[in-house]
Amino acid sequence: MTIEVSTLSDTADLNLKARVDRSIYLSELLNLRSPTPLEWLNAVRDRATAIVQEQAIPTTRDEEWRFTNLSSLLQVSFQRAEAATIGYAEIQPFLLPETTNSRLVFVNGFYAADLSAVDDLPEGVLAGNLIGIAEFIPALADYLAMQPGAEEVFTALNTASLTDAAIVHIPKNQIVEAPIQILYVTIASETPKLNQPRCLTISEVGSQVTLIEDHVTFGEGVYFTNPVTEIWVAENAGVRHTRVQRDSEMAFHIGKTAVSQARNSRYTCTAVSLGAEMSRHNLEIYQTGEQTETTLNGLTVLNHQQIGDTHSKIAFSKPHGKSNQVNKCIVSDRAHAIFNGKILVPKPAQLTDAAQLSRNLLLSAKARIDTKPQLEITADNVKCAHGATVSQLEDDEVFYLQSRGLKQSEAQKLLTYAFAIDIINQIPISSLCTILANLIRTQSL
Amino acid sequence: MISENSEVILSVRNLTANVEDTPILKGLNLEIKAGEIHAIMGPNGSGKSTFSKILAGHPAYEVTGGEVIFRGQNLLEMEPDDRAKSGVFLAFQYPLEIPGVSNVDFLRVSYNAKRKHNGLEELDAFDFDDLVQSKLELLKMDAAFLSRSVNEGFSGGEKKRNEILQMALLEPKLGILDEIDSGLDIDALKIVANGVNALKSSDNATLMITHYQRLLDYIIPDFVHVMEGGRILTTGGKELALELEARGYDWVREEEVAAR
Numbered sequence: 001m002t003i004e005v006s007t008l009s010d011t012a013d014l015n016l017k018a019r020v021d022r023s024i025y026l027s028e029l030l031n032l033r034s035p036t037p038l039e040w041l042n043a044v045r046d047r048a049t050a051i052v053q054e055q056a057i058p059t060t061r062d063e064e065w066r067f068t069n070l071s072s073l074l075q076v077s078f079q080r081a082e083a084a085t086i087g088y089a090e091i092q093p094f095l096l097p098e099t100t101n102s103r104l105v106f107v108n109g110f111y112a113a114d115l116s117a118v119d120d121l122p123e124g125v126l127a128g129n130l131i132g133i134a135e136f137i138p139a140l141a142d143y144l145a146m147q148p149g150a151e152e153v154f155t156a157l158n159t160a161s162l163t164d165a166a167i168v169h170i171p172k173n174q175i176v177e178a179p180i181q182i183l184y185v186t187i188a189s190e191t192p193k194l195n196q197p198r199c200l201t202i203s204e205v206g207s208q209v210t211l212i213e214d215h216v217t218f219g220e221g222v223y224f225t226n227p228v229t230e231i232w233v234a235e236n237a238g239v240r241h242t243r244v245q246r247d248s249e250m251a252f253h254i255g256k257t258a259v260s261q262a263r264n265s266r267y268t269c270t271a272v273s274l275g276a277e278m279s280r281h282n283l284e285i286y287q288t289g290e291q292t293e294t295t296l297n298g299l300t301v302l303n304h305q306q307i308g309d310t311h312s313k314i315a316f317s318k319p320h321g322k323s324n325q326v327n328k329c330i331v332s333d334r335a336h337a338i339f340n341g342k343i344l345v346p347k348p349a350q351l352t353d354a355a356q357l358s359r360n361l362l363l364s365a366k367a368r369i370d371t372k373p374q375l376e377i378t379a380d381n382v383k384c385a386h387g388a389t390v391s392q393l394e395d396d397e398v399f400y401l402q403s404r405g406l407k408q409s410e411a412q413k414l415l416t417y418a419f420a421i422d423i424i425n426q427i428p429i430s431s432l433c434t435i436l437a438n439l440i441r442t443q444s445l
Numbered sequence: 446m447i448s449e450n451s452e453v454i455l456s457v458r459n460l461t462a463n464v465e466d467t468p469i470l471k472g473l474n475l476e477i478k479a480g481e482i483h484a485i486m487g488p489n490g491s492g493k494s495t496f497s498k499i500l501a502g503h504p505a506y507e508v509t510g511g512e513v514i515f516r517g518q519n520l521l522e523m524e525p526d527d528r529a530k531s532g533v534f535l536a537f538q539y540p541l542e543i544p545g546v547s548n549v550d551f552l553r554v555s556y557n558a559k560r561k562h563n564g565l566e567e568l569d570a571f572d573f574d575d576l577v578q579s580k581l582e583l584l585k586m587d588a589a590f591l592s593r594s595v596n597e598g599f600s601g602g603e604k605k606r607n608e609i610l611q612m613a614l615l616e617p618k619l620g621i622l623d624e625i626d627s628g629l630d631i632d633a634l635k636i637v638a639n640g641v642n643a644l645k646s647s648d649n650a651t652l653m654i655t656h657y658q659r660l661l662d663y664i665i666p667d668f669v670h671v672m673e674g675g676r677i678l679t680t681g682g683k684e685l686a687l688e689l690e691a692r693g694y695d696w697v698r699e700e701e702v703a704a705r
């Protein structure tokens with residue numbers, strides 16, 4: 001009995017020590033922030049700072065982080081990312097022909113005006129950086145950092161450190177034909193850097209826009225990127241959002257996408273995660289009105305020792321809401337993919353129609369997949385379907401292709417590509433589809 | 446078309462093979478020369494389909510003895526893709542569906558793999574398109590087939606026609622047709638048979654595996670082999686198939702026993 005008590009208290013001590021360490025580490029990250037030139041932004045930052053100061057870096061004992069161990073992050077001491085310049089020629093491979101005159105480029109979190117261009121956007125559409133265009137956005141304070149879930153530790157860290165952001169404002173009934181690309185470039189170097197990009201998109205009543213959020217890397221070195229994207233989809237508006245995470249394999253990427261959808265609105269997210277040593281995407285959709293439609297397509301392709309985690313949440317709140325989610329993971333070597341798909345259907349959200357499918361392909365005996373649907377339904381007249389599959393390539397499929405002259409490795413690659421391609425094909429930008437299809441064809445095995 | 450001086454395409458001697466430690470082939474002998482059409486008939490479980498898969502190199506089967514020489518090469522030592530590129534083609538009994546890969550891409554990858562193997566330049570999408578259009582007519586296939594995913598949602602007849610389309614492109618030295626007639630109505634069977642007959646020449650050979658004599662009315666064999674228990678019991682001309690159709694397999698077994 002005595003032994004048990006002492007063991008318990010030892011564990012408690014260790015837990016306490018770990019928590020103290022993790023909260024010190026978090027405050028060190030917070031201390032890397034620089035002051036903001038925007039006086040009014042301090043109130044927003046201060047609110048978030050108070051939240052951060054009460055928290056610590058999560059452990060695997062936190063339910064939300066059960067499968068994703070952040071210990072390796074804690075081994076690294078980060079410095080603030082500094083402004084850096086990069087030439088047009090260097091980023092050119094990441095620029096899409098469809099967005100020649102509709103793109104915002106941020107380098108290490110700093111707006112690169114010389115690399116950005118918004119000439120193709122219709123009059124009235126505002127796209128730029130927070131410091132440059134904040135004064136032109138109506139009711140900005142009602143939107144910035146106002147999404148639910150702002151208290152989540154990494155989201156709050158980003159907000160507390162906020163100095164600049166990508167801002168897109170689409171006025172009422174404006175249909176924007178040109179897709180808008182937001183390119184986040186990180187220049188990695190020997191010194192590990194912390195980089196916290198931010199994006200705020202407001203799509204007003206009846207408007208329509210296509211966004212591409214793309215995370216890319218130059219150079220070699222460890223870095224930690226903690227991006228937050230907030231999207232407000234007003235009544236009857238439509239936003240198509242493509243999120244590509246192709247950070248270098250030395251990166252830590254913990255990203256948040258928070259979306260609020262008013263009645264009759266449509267939001268589609270196609271998220272493709274290929275990079276980072278450890279990545280996490282918290283994708284949270286809040287339906288605030290009736291007859292709102294959400295489509296989520298996800299693809300994660302991992303190899304070596306990569307860890308890739310997608311935690312999604314679709315929170316219904318009103319009748320006739322609809323969601324359709326397909327998440328696919330392809331995992332080889334010793335990589336580890338995690339998918340947790342939460343769907344909340346409270347009592348008022350009658351006649352909700354929600355479908356979720358998690359499909360996973362394991363390409364090696366040491367690869368690992370954790371997939372978990374999490375449906376919390378209290379409404380009694382709803383349609384909620386969910387399914388999860390984990391499979392390997394079938395010997396017969398590989399043999400069929402071999403019998404037509406493909407080498408075993410080519411056959412495996414083609415089948416893996418085939419598994420992934422329907423998610424890629426959901427991206428409404430053909431040049432990006434081609435780029436990603438080629439990446440997957442060459443990198444997946 | 447039998448000609449004594451033709452090249453030997455396939456020579457199988459005393460072939461034995463297991464699947465999961467169960468012997469399936471128990472000493473199979475067969476020789477096929479260029480220009481010939483052979484048919485193997487036999488009841489379910491006789492080892493016919495196993496034999497065809499072993500020739501193509503399916504990994505589930507373990508060869509325990511004997512040899513298979515394909516045009517002077519030891520076939521059993523070759524990877525399945527090398528067998529294909531060297532001229533062995535298996536038309537599957539159950540062609541697989543590959544969602545996400547368009548039929549035309551699949552056909553081109555396959556065709557170019559063989560061209561590369563033969564030291565030829567790969568065809569680009571445009572040139573390949575011209576080539577494949579000409580083959581489509583042979584099998585009365587609509588061009589819409591090309592843009593669909595490989596075999597996905599194809600009817601039984603469409604899948605079998607797609608197999609023969611692949612064969613038409615790859616121009617094998619040895620075409621092995623595993624129950625190409627099963628599940629086909631007579632119209633589809635005629636189209637498939639016409640395709641196979643059109644591909645026949647004096648320097649290639651065809652091995653058909655079938656349950657039904659009906660197929661042999663449309664693709665006329667030079668030799669019919671009766672297989673049971675993992676061996677070929679008897680061999681004859683096309684009239685043997687008619688006899689099997691009329692009398693069943695029992696009399697072959699009885700004669701075999703009597704001959705021992």
